[in-house]
Amino acid sequence: MPGIQPKAREGAFLWLIKILAGLSIVIVLGIHFVVNHLVAPEGLLNYSDVVRYYQNPWVVTMEIFFLITVVTHALIGIRSILLDLNPSDSLLSIINLILAVAGVGAVTYGIWLALEIASRGQ
Amino acid sequence: MTQTKAHVIIIGAGFTGCALAYDLARRGLAVTVVDRGEIASGTSGRTHGLLHSGARYCVNDQESAIECIHENIILRKIAHQCIEYNGGFFVALNEQDLAYQARFEIGAQQCGIEIDAIHPQKARQLEPNLNPAVLAVYHVPDGVFDPLRLALAFAASARFFGAEFLPYHEMENFLTNGQGTVTGIKLWNRLTNAHSELKADLVVNATGAWAGMILKKIGASVVVTPTPGIMVAYNRRLINRVINRLNEPGDGDILIPQRRMVVIGTTSYEAEEVDYIPVEKEQAIQMDRDAISLVPGVATCNRRGVYMSARPLIGKGEAGRSLARTFKCFDHRETDGIEGLVTITGGKATTCRLMAEKTADLVCQKLGLTATCETACEPLRSYREYYRPSGVNR
């Protein structure tokens, strides 16, 4: 009978990040939605629109920030769902590794893509 | 080397059974408690929950009253974990009640129960929901306990000293050696449907209102009258102190606060079969009236629970209220010529520790042991320890 044994799995820190990331997504996603679906005259931007849009450095910054928060929130969220399935400590460390690699990979790829698009305008 | 401990089986895990298990285990005996249900699933669990000051009995039944005040003080000390101790009031509502006043004061003094006359206006300040028509008020050292947790606290302490509990094990029959000596019991494990036998040096029948039924299996008897009464719980805590009617013990004369409720009790009638006691609707309505007369605010509450509980009263053939509320220990060698069997019955929750002490004295005397009772001083173990898996504390 184990009773209460505090384990440092998802403590206050990850939880707080998840909540804060979630809140910033709500704000940034609002802008993202409006720009892509309401402001753009044809509903979705075509290639040249996208490139023009990315000429504004604030847009690039915002999109990169958005990317990081979304990926962070999603991966911490997936992790907390998996945590509810009571993984063993060793399985959890594997999960942590996979999620971290996926997160770093997605963010690197996204940043490269954003900078690549921005550079095509010049 | 320690020699093999004497083994005692206790039938019944109510207040008496649990307290007795604690007392005997503390004296160094090997104890097994069996019950056909959960701890306190009979009369004990369904008790009103009043930690008596004894004032209720100080005129008619002084022996009980003295036991009560004595044990009240001990339980407040050792079972503080499950008692709300805020005292109680005895209130007079009419001329008849006032006529009882003088006898009440003398009785309380004779029994050593501290009572304080309080001005009705002051009492109304302390308990704003009290009937405004109160004519006289006395403060008494009453309290309220949680029935299951009081039993569990004794059981947890018993387990701490090595006693074993077998809930959901129904005693089917006695084992004897063929020469009138009880050597153990036959058991039906209701959790698994298995049957088994358990040997012991002595068997204690602590089944309260069911004591007579158990003894029938071996042709012995005690004069116990199961005397059910009704309790009604309401969904608001209108008082902090127990409110008693200042008169001779009667129906619906005690209203206790408990958690967010108030609970009124009780009635009294004799019954033969008490495995299932149907709720009498008229009695419940009578309880509503009695509760409202003590605390009119009850009229605005909803009923939360209605339940019946069978007291084990010793004696027969008289009206239930006039039977004494004391307890009695029977050595069946003396009453029926059966060796190795003791019955403890009667009494009340407030005096369960004392009942256990006296029974344990008898058990030890029969087994030729000299150990003495040590249950009155040290606080009981936390009731939650009862559920600890076995092997943890030994």
Add this chain to the structure above:
Amino acid sequence: MTEGHWHVTFCIYRKKGDQPPFYQDFPLEVDPDEYVLDGIERIWAFHDRSLTFRHACHHSTCGACGMLVNGVEKLTCITPIRAVTKNGGTIRVEPLRNFPVLSDLVVDMAEFYLRMEQAHALQVVPVAQSTLPYEPPPFPDDGLPHQRLNDCIECGMCVSACPIALTASSYQGPAALAATQQTYSLTGEKSLLSLVDCADGVWRCHSGFECTAVCPSNVDPAWRIMELRRQVIRHRIQRIFHQDR
């Protein structure tokens, strides 16, 4: 009120030892104002003596008789039959979820009680602080140190209803967390916070609020868990600024 008697079928979860569980029907004539527990006790008394169930006080002070009634956690001693079925209807009674079943309707409370003990759950609390802070005070304070039995009756129903406890046995559970919150509020004992500031503690709750919905005793475990989070975070922030603990 005089609707007379109802015919109701109790469909009861049965399990003995290692045998597979099954459901057994008991048709019963009942008074609709009777409580579900009365029906169950009558089945034991008159129909099947092998039926096992936990019960003690029959008026919601002990917390022993929590069961699943028609799929919902109910304290059967205060649940009138009228509230869960109709004349000719069925009452399905099962043991609590998220607890090991010992037999029939009896579940093993050992782990639950151990967690309550580790949370330093109080059974007797000062009357003045016995209710939830957002509730109106129940009583004019007469200045005397009155105490009363606590709201939490340790019935385990909140744990049974919790969607997280369903899969995560290591989750401390709503009852223990609510108790920690209450004890911390009354004692200020900081070590309680470190016990719950972990993945199996306050941060595991996913705000289902089921615990509060089934609590028969006004504990509001969900509110207490949220409050406990606040207390944990406040304590952490304080620690940053005063390096006292």
Add this chain to the structure above:
Amino acid sequence: MKNNQPAPGKALRWFDPRHRQPGTWAFILNRITALGLTLYLALHLIMLGKLAQGPDAYDTFIALAKTPWIKVGELLVISAGLIHGLNGIRIALTSFGIGVTVQRQLFWGFLTLALLGTVIFGYFMFFVH
């Protein structure tokens, strides 16, 4: 129900809404939308890779995205985002002790908002553009 003990294998029962309160419906919706949105995030990132392949690849892809079925899918994503986001606000608020006693009303309020938002977006996507 063979055994009542908690077990990871019971994860599917997270999504069983029978006898459950709005709080659990919110929890169910949040889990489903979380999984859906994560899947969408992955697809979205991959599809945006077409941008790197130049104007032709991307504009062909955009033309495909304007077909009605894809639009419906997109509306689902928007709806999921609204539900998850608004309910997320509710969870964040209650987690900091704000509005715990009115969490039911918050749930219904935010769910209404999410549906309203879906309708507005749907109107723009299908009828304006």
